[in-house]
Amino acid sequence: MKTSFLNRFATLTIVGLLALPSLVLANTFTATAVVAKGDVKVLNSKIEPTSETKKFVLFEGQKYTYKRIKIGMRLRPGQVVLTGTNGRAKLAYTNGDHMMIAPGTSVTVPSPVKGKKGTSSIQLIYGKMRALISKKGPRNKMNVRTKSAVAGVRGTDFFIGHNHNTGMEVVVLRGEVAIYNDPEKLATEIGDDKLEVVKTGYHAQVKAKQKIEKLEASKEQLLDVQASSYVPLTTEDLKALPQKDKAAVLKLEKQTSTAALEDIKLHDPEQYKVLKGKKLSSHNIHTEIVSRLYKQAPRPKKPKKANLDTIDQVGEDVYKKYFKED
Numbered sequence: 001m002k003t004s005f006l007n008r009f010a011t012l013t014i015v016g017l018l019a020l021p022s023l024v025l026a027n028t029f030t031a032t033a034v035v036a037k038g039d040v041k042v043l044n045s046k047i048e049p050t051s052e053t054k055k056f057v058l059f060e061g062q063k064y065t066y067k068r069i070k071i072g073m074r075l076r077p078g079q080v081v082l083t084g085t086n087g088r089a090k091l092a093y094t095n096g097d098h099m100m101i102a103p104g105t106s107v108t109v110p111s112p113v114k115g116k117k118g119t120s121s122i123q124l125i126y127g128k129m130r131a132l133i134s135k136k137g138p139r140n141k142m143n144v145r146t147k148s149a150v151a152g153v154r155g156t157d158f159f160i161g162h163n164h165n166t167g168m169e170v171v172v173l174r175g176e177v178a179i180y181n182d183p184e185k186l187a188t189e190i191g192d193d194k195l196e197v198v199k200t201g202y203h204a205q206v207k208a209k210q211k212i213e214k215l216e217a218s219k220e221q222l223l224d225v226q227a228s229s230y231v232p233l234t235t236e237d238l239k240a241l242p243q244k245d246k247a248a249v250l251k252l253e254k255q256t257s258t259a260a261l262e263d264i265k266l267h268d269p270e271q272y273k274v275l276k277g278k279k280l281s282s283h284n285i286h287t288e289i290v291s292r293l294y295k296q297a298p299r300p301k302k303p304k305k306a307n308l309d310t311i312d313q314v315g316e317d318v319y320k321k322y323f324k325e326d
Helices: 002-028 219-228 243-267 269-275 282-296 308-314 316-323
Strands: 031-037 040-047 057-059 062-068 080-083 088-092 098-101 105-108 119-133 141-145 150-153 156-163 167-174 176-180 196-199 202-206 213-216
Touching: 031 040, 031 243, 040 057, 057 080, 080 088, 088 243, 098 105, 119 219, 119 243, 119 282, 150 156, 156 176, 156 219, 156 243, 167 176, 167 196, 167 219, 167 243, 167 282, 196 202, 219 282, 219 308, 219 316, 243 269, 243 282, 269 282, 282 316, 308 316
Parallel strands: 119 141
Antiparallel strands: 031 088, 040 062, 040 080, 057 062, 080 105, 088 098, 098 119, 105 119, 119 156, 141 150, 150 176, 156 167, 167 202, 176 196, 202 213
8 A cells, every 4th residue: 555655656746747847838938917008808719600709809800708918917828919009018027028018919928939949939910019038038039920020039129010011110129130031930940141130229121021121210110119118017007906916016027127127238238337226117228228229310301290199108208308309
């Protein structure tokens, strides 16, 4: 009897140890919504087209059940996040990696790629997002796929948008992003001679199988980046949370600030010296970065006032403080 018990115990222990790496990986790729404003949903399971269920979302021609994302909610790799016209979200990871999802966007939560060690993938179906991905973290070789192209992240602060008319656009705020004009490939698996590398302060536009256009990011494009990634965490957002959940969200939010500063230290030590003593939120750090690039960006050939909707999204006070020029 004793021997039988010991054998069973040993078997269970071995099974548990074998499952441990998968469990760790799953936790590493589990995102938490640290900000969720307006209409933000996560898709769950598919529904038969003939189903009479009233609560569903029609996505890419298929019916899905869904949940409304609330602050503190955990999201699994591969789940689809949808933001409505008034919806915004910020997803964060334990190492400080984070994604800021703009209104009118559909994007999947990053997943590890099977058989490709250290490589992960995300799909931006439509809309806009900005992300900070640590060069030393588990998503450091992340591929962002759209229907037009694929972008290989090289540990950076970047912005990506996609729509069916203009294709994929990329703005790099810090570091590098490598682009390949075939969405069926992994950019991280393609040789540098076939990639178009976009560096800090540059913008690229690409449609499937077409030549990649790359120019210095304009002031108008940088304003769009700021408006699209405007997802601050406020005291109002935290009010309804239980104390335990509030503490967890604040811990993650603090880690996003630490990760942003560490990334700046790696790429721009002088800028790091300016920011490190200010005790800024990650949102304010990102605003400072865009503001600095904005002031250096080329002026348009025909002077153009910032779009009123864009200023409204950025916040008039923020616009006057960081972006308005004399």
